[in-house]
Amino acid sequence: MLKKLRVALAVVFWVGITLLLLDFTGVLHHYLGWMAKIQFLPAVLALNVGVIVGLVLLTLVFGRVYCSIICPLGVFQDAVSHLGTLGKRQPYHHKKEHPWLRYGVWVLFVVCLVAGIQVVVAFLAPYSAYGRMVQELLQPIYLWGNNLLALIAERVGSYAFYEKEVWMRSLPTFIIALVTLGIIIALAFRGGRTYCNDICPVGTTLSFFSRFAMFRPVIDTEKCKHCKACEHHCKASCIAIGKESAQIDYSRCVDCFDCIGACKFDALKYRFAWGKKKETVQADNGRRAFMTGTAVALGAAALKGVEARAQEIAKKTDGGFAHVLPKQAPEREVPITPPGSRSVKDFYRHCTGCQLCVAECPNNVLRPSTDLEHLMQPQMSYEKGFCRPECTRCSELCPAGAIEKITREEKTQYHIGTAQVNPELCLTATGKSACGKCSQACPSGAIKLVAYGENRIPAIAEEVCTGCGACEYLCPVRPISAITVNGKYQHV
Amino acid sequence: MKRRDFIKISGAAALTAACAPKGAQPAGADEGPEQMIYRENPKNGDKVSLIGFGCMRWPMVKDAAGKDVIDQEAVNEMVDYALEHGINYFDTSPAYLQGQSEKAAGIALSRHPRESYYIATKLSNFGDASAEASIKMYKDSFEQLKTDYFDYYLLHSIGRGGKDAFNRRYVDNGLLPFLLEEKKAGRIRNLGFSFHGAKHEFDYFMELFDSGEMIWDFVQIEMNYVDWTHADGIRNVNADYLYAELDKRGLPIVIMEPLLGGRLANVPESIARHMKEREPLKSIASWAFRFCGTYPRVLCTLSGMTNMDPLVDNIKTFTHFKPLTDEELVFLEEMATQMMEYPLVNCTDCKYCMPCPWGIDIPGTFQHYNRAVTEGTYAQSKEQKDYAKLKKAYLVSYDRAVPSVRQADHCIACGECLSHCPQSIAIPGQLRRIARYIENLKQDLL
Numbered sequence: 001m002l003k004k005l006r007v008a009l010a011v012v013f014w015v016g017i018t019l020l021l022l023d024f025t026g027v028l029h030h031y032l033g034w035m036a037k038i039q040f041l042p043a044v045l046a047l048n049v050g051v052i053v054g055l056v057l058l059t060l061v062f063g064r065v066y067c068s069i070i071c072p073l074g075v076f077q078d079a080v081s082h083l084g085t086l087g088k089r090q091p092y093h094h095k096k097e098h099p100w101l102r103y104g105v106w107v108l109f110v111v112c113l114v115a116g117i118q119v120v121v122a123f124l125a126p127y128s129a130y131g132r133m134v135q136e137l138l139q140p141i142y143l144w145g146n147n148l149l150a151l152i153a154e155r156v157g158s159y160a161f162y163e164k165e166v167w168m169r170s171l172p173t174f175i176i177a178l179v180t181l182g183i184i185i186a187l188a189f190r191g192g193r194t195y196c197n198d199i200c201p202v203g204t205t206l207s208f209f210s211r212f213a214m215f216r217p218v219i220d221t222e223k224c225k226h227c228k229a230c231e232h233h234c235k236a237s238c239i240a241i242g243k244e245s246a247q248i249d250y251s252r253c254v255d256c257f258d259c260i261g262a263c264k265f266d267a268l269k270y271r272f273a274w275g276k277k278k279e280t281v282q283a284d285n286g287r288r289a290f291m292t293g294t295a296v297a298l299g300a301a302a303l304k305g306v307e308a309r310a311q312e313i314a315k316k317t318d319g320g321f322a323h324v325l326p327k328q329a330p331e332r333e334v335p336i337t338p339p340g341s342r343s344v345k346d347f348y349r350h351c352t353g354c355q356l357c358v359a360e361c362p363n364n365v366l367r368p369s370t371d372l373e374h375l376m377q378p379q380m381s382y383e384k385g386f387c388r389p390e391c392t393r394c395s396e397l398c399p400a401g402a403i404e405k406i407t408r409e410e411k412t413q414y415h416i417g418t419a420q421v422n423p424e425l426c427l428t429a430t431g432k433s434a435c436g437k438c439s440q441a442c443p444s445g446a447i448k449l450v451a452y453g454e455n456r457i458p459a460i461a462e463e464v465c466t467g468c469g470a471c472e473y474l475c476p477v478r479p480i481s482a483i484t485v486n487g488k489y490q491h492v
Numbered sequence: 493m494k495r496r497d498f499i500k501i502s503g504a505a506a507l508t509a510a511c512a513p514k515g516a517q518p519a520g521a522d523e524g525p526e527q528m529i530y531r532e533n534p535k536n537g538d539k540v541s542l543i544g545f546g547c548m549r550w551p552m553v554k555d556a557a558g559k560d561v562i563d564q565e566a567v568n569e570m571v572d573y574a575l576e577h578g579i580n581y582f583d584t585s586p587a588y589l590q591g592q593s594e595k596a597a598g599i600a601l602s603r604h605p606r607e608s609y610y611i612a613t614k615l616s617n618f619g620d621a622s623a624e625a626s627i628k629m630y631k632d633s634f635e636q637l638k639t640d641y642f643d644y645y646l647l648h649s650i651g652r653g654g655k656d657a658f659n660r661r662y663v664d665n666g667l668l669p670f671l672l673e674e675k676k677a678g679r680i681r682n683l684g685f686s687f688h689g690a691k692h693e694f695d696y697f698m699e700l701f702d703s704g705e706m707i708w709d710f711v712q713i714e715m716n717y718v719d720w721t722h723a724d725g726i727r728n729v730n731a732d733y734l735y736a737e738l739d740k741r742g743l744p745i746v747i748m749e750p751l752l753g754g755r756l757a758n759v760p761e762s763i764a765r766h767m768k769e770r771e772p773l774k775s776i777a778s779w780a781f782r783f784c785g786t787y788p789r790v791l792c793t794l795s796g797m798t799n800m801d802p803l804v805d806n807i808k809t810f811t812h813f814k815p816l817t818d819e820e821l822v823f824l825e826e827m828a829t830q831m832m833e834y835p836l837v838n839c840t841d842c843k844y845c846m847p848c849p850w851g852i853d854i855p856g857t858f859q860h861y862n863r864a865v866t867e868g869t870y871a872q873s874k875e876q877k878d879y880a881k882l883k884k885a886y887l888v889s890y891d892r893a894v895p896s897v898r899q900a901d902h903c904i905a906c907g908e909c910l911s912h913c914p915q916s917i918a919i920p921g922q923l924r925r926i927a928r929y930i931e932n933l934k935q936d937l938l
Contacts, residue, residue: 154892159881162888324851324897385896390935427904435904440924476850476904 002270003257006068014075020397021134021359022142024164029360029397036356036399038070039127040202045350046401059206063213067196067203067254073126074196074254077188081235084189090228092192095237097249101198109201116345119375122353126200129180131354132368132376136177139359140166165384169358169367173376192235197252207251214274217259219246223267230259230268325478327383334487335369336380336467339387339414340395340403343490350402353377357394357403363387365469366394380416382469382485387416389443389468412444414492417467417485419447419460425482429457438471438483447471447483458483528578529813531791533744535709536681538643540610540792542785543810544581545574546748547597548588548842549796562589562596570803571600577807580609581792583746585648586629586636587616587844594636602638611637612644612746614686615667618912623665630674644746645671645680646712649914651689652727655696668706682709686748688914691729698737710791711738712746714914716756717783717824719749722832727916735787744791747784751795753840756780757802760834760866763827770823777802778809783824786815836862837922838915845909845919853898854909854919860893861926873938883933890930900927 013035020032036042043051055066067074085091105124112120122128143166150161168174187194196203219230224246231239238252239259260268334344338357341347353376358366363385366378380387392411395403406414419438427433429452438458439447446464449456458471467485475481529542550567552560571582584597594613601609613633617626634640650658662668674680685708687694700706715731723730738745751757757777759767764776771778784793797803816824839858848854864870864886871882890899905920913919932938 159885159888162884162891321853321898322847322849322851388934433904433906435906437902437904441901474901476902 003261006065006255006257009069010075010078013070014072017072017130018134018138021131021354021356022139024139024143024146024360024362026360026362026393029393033397033399035070036127036354036397039354039399040066040071040205041121041125041127041352042354042399042401045352046399048401055206056209059209060212061214063216063250063253063255064203064206064210065255066206067193067200068256071126071130071202073130073184073200074193076130077184077193077195078235078256080185080188081192090232092232092234092237094231094234094240097252098198102204105199106201106204116349118348118351118353118377119372122351122376123176123180124199124201125352126196126202128352128354128376129184131352131356131359132173132177133181133184135355135359136169136174136368137181165364167364167384170370170376172370173355173368176376192237193252193254194237196254197236197238203254210253210255211251212274213250214272215270216250216273217248217253217255217257217268217270218273219248220267220269221246223265225265225267227264229262229264233258233262327473327481328479329381329383330472330480330484332381332484332486334417334489335371335374336417336469336485336487337378337491338366338380338394338403339411339416339466339491340392340398340406341414341416342404342492344487345489347402348374348377350400351377351398352400352402354399356397356399360393360397362391362393380469382472382481384473386469386473387467412466415463415466415488416491417469417487418462418465419467419471419483419485421458421460421483423452423457425477425480426457427477427482429455429482431455435476437474437476441470441474443468443470527811528807529785529810530578531744533682533710533791534742535744538610540581541579541810542790542793542813543579543781543806544583544612544746544792544794545571545579546794546796547582547584547593549798550589550593550596551798552589560590562592564596564599566799567596568600568603570797570800571597572603573800573803574807575604575609577811579807581612581644581794582609583612583644583748583794584637585614585616586633587614587618587648594633598637598639606639610643611639612646613637613642614646614648615662615671616648617661617667618648621661621665623667623670626661626665626667627670630671634679641679641681644682644684644710646683647685649688650685650697651687651693652911652914652916654689654693658696684708684710684712684746686712686746687734688714688728688916690727691733694729694734694737698741701741701743708743710744710746712748712794713738714749715745715747715784715787715790716750716752716780718752718756718828718831720783720828721825722828724916735789739789743789745787745789746791747793749840750784750793751777751780752838753796753842755836755840755862755866758863758866759827759831761868763830766823766827770820775805775809777805779824781806781809782814782816783821785810785813786821834865836865837926838917840915842914844912844914848903849908850902850904850906851898852900852903852923853894854923856894856898857890857900857923857926858917860890861929864889871933871938874936879938883936886933887930900924900930903927 016032016035020028020036023029037048038051038055040055043055059066068078069075109121109124112118143164146161147163147166150163153159153161184195226241226243226246228241231241235256235258236252236254238249240247257270260270337344337347353368355368355378358368358378365380365382365385365387367381368376369379389411390408392406392408395406421429423429427435428449431454436449436458439449444464444466446461447458448461450459467488469485471483472481472485475483530539531542532539551563553563555561582597582601584593586594588594601611615626615630617629633642647662650661671680671683675683685697687697697708701708713731713734715735719728719731721730721732735745757775757780759776767776767779781793781795784790795802795806797806837858839855839862841855841859843855845854869882870886871879873879876882900923903920903923905924907920909919
């Protein structure tokens, strides 16, 4: 019963967060956005005290149910390990804790977090890892499916579905997502919750509290026959049944309740047991066929993602029109981060690299950075669109407080960058054309054409320019625009 | 043109219809004759079908290399059907369909006896107007069309730029004497011109005619019930003036853009309703064709038919031909006036402006916009009932019709297109208007 409840809740969260990471329509986050906001690390980075206290209390009362229900990577591992244990009668054995590894990683993580070395943080954190996998590997499939529906919709004259471009936003992040997926699957397939108990810094953090949990699985030593059924079904490998002894390591137990169903002697109970430190067990005989199905789908989807991207790269423009060179991103001294981030530094300090904003951006502006310093964390660029004045979607859904929630009106106060002109490329400055596109397109009216020798040149009012990139995107000069935006350190 | 003249003309039309070959019935009968209507060229007795096949809008498909090529099979089928049903005038140009139209017409037509149809083609020397290039273009047309004579040969789209442009393309390079020689030799049976431009520009070509400097055998003009009295009057002249001037001189008239690139086949809903109330069984397009056919000096009305459907419908219109009554002419004038109130772009999708050097899909953008305006599916105000739905429909359908890098907001107003547009549309200004509309739509500022 408990297990069924746990599985049901886990599926709700898992599907919800996955859909949230896949959605590009800007609709779902109104309903599901809170699921990302109650993730542990984003809440810490957002200094969301309510959520942190809530999660700590949850763990103190019920143990690490967070790991079994709320954490999407945890649930994903459960699905994978379920596949890995199919047909095995004794899939798991007790393993000793690896405190050096576990606490070593935790210390490294905390140091990097404090020092602002976000690459390490984003790589290790479970929610970031999951977000990366979904956005980089699964979203392309999702979009392709959408585009197929859009094609059908177009045939029948419906606007219910519209096409969305599928493109490689960042190769390094894509590769890292693939590697992450490989590691997680390899670990979970054979070892259950190995990642959660040996590596995951969030798991380790919660373990500090779960060992004091009020409710926990408890082995009734009177009834226990030391058959090891529970031990063999413990994904966390935290139950040790000896000839005489029977112990559960509550720091590693994720409260999946598999052990309770595994015990034929009714010796395991999830009950109030404040203060008692070690006693009991875990196992697995439950059927989670539907999770198996979704796991297969996810795996296949991840593989197809590679093909999808390869084909997208090979696509070319049609004949009958002048060829339009695709734009290339210019070098930017300072990266551009979204309106709602107070400064570049602040943004990268808070961002967990979960890719939620990247998956959501309707203008193809956000993408994971390829700079080593901010690897996997988002940055902006304007080859495929610009940061439209009416759009505040990324600010509405950032769970980590890296992008504060802003309104459309507040957005105009964020100056995320400044446009600058390259007089050698500019058509107007070189006298090739009386273009003036940037001046006409600027939503803030920050660009005016002024005399420049015999010609004219766009002059930018730095204090008015918001860095939205309309000028860069619409500049007819290709592949590198003649007017480009450089980021600003301080945005407000 | 005044109402009195309408009556005069329609009277003449009725007379012509009555005198038309192959047993025409008097006008005013419920149905016209069951055969194709022919008009006789008074200069040489050519019996030309009142509807001609314009070869500018044939369907294109992608070949193996992804290049646009004419769907020859579809063209053959249409040409066969057209000939079988009495259409005998085919109008092409070396410039049409990325330069492929003449060849496709040649392939389709050469499968039939040469004397069973009239070929019209043009000297489209818009770019290189040197004697060598122009003569080469002329000679290539014979090869493409697999013929050794042209029935009708046109100086392509003169008018804009007036005398100077005309001199540059046809006089300074010695082309006119050359073409007159060719006419004498019988390789050109009728020499004329197609016209787009202002009143004074047209007057110049009439002066040439009046002074005997240049004998035109026929003239091709843009004429339909909108352009009749609603041309802008600055860069384009009303068709009623052109018609009257040509009629006065007894010059046979070939009509182009009778449908304004299909816009008169798909009129705004309120106008369509009026038409259907009068003629529930007839297509909207049939009104435009009947308008043209009503005027007796018209030798042929060209229709650029893209597939079998308009072809079959148009043949129906011209085999059961009923000239318009003067009451109906007044009605169409009223419809044209109403149509002018819609913020349509006067684009006929002729694609002369393409390719835009900056990659903009100009006709694609205008066609998409016009369709939304005509069908009443464009959002006009946030207060509108279905605003959100209309907004999404407009933006999604625009993205479907035109890729984002080719959309209106990318136009830098370089003005390259301006001189190519036969309709004299202020293309950059119109693109900017549409881009601004879309921007307002996206920002909910309407």
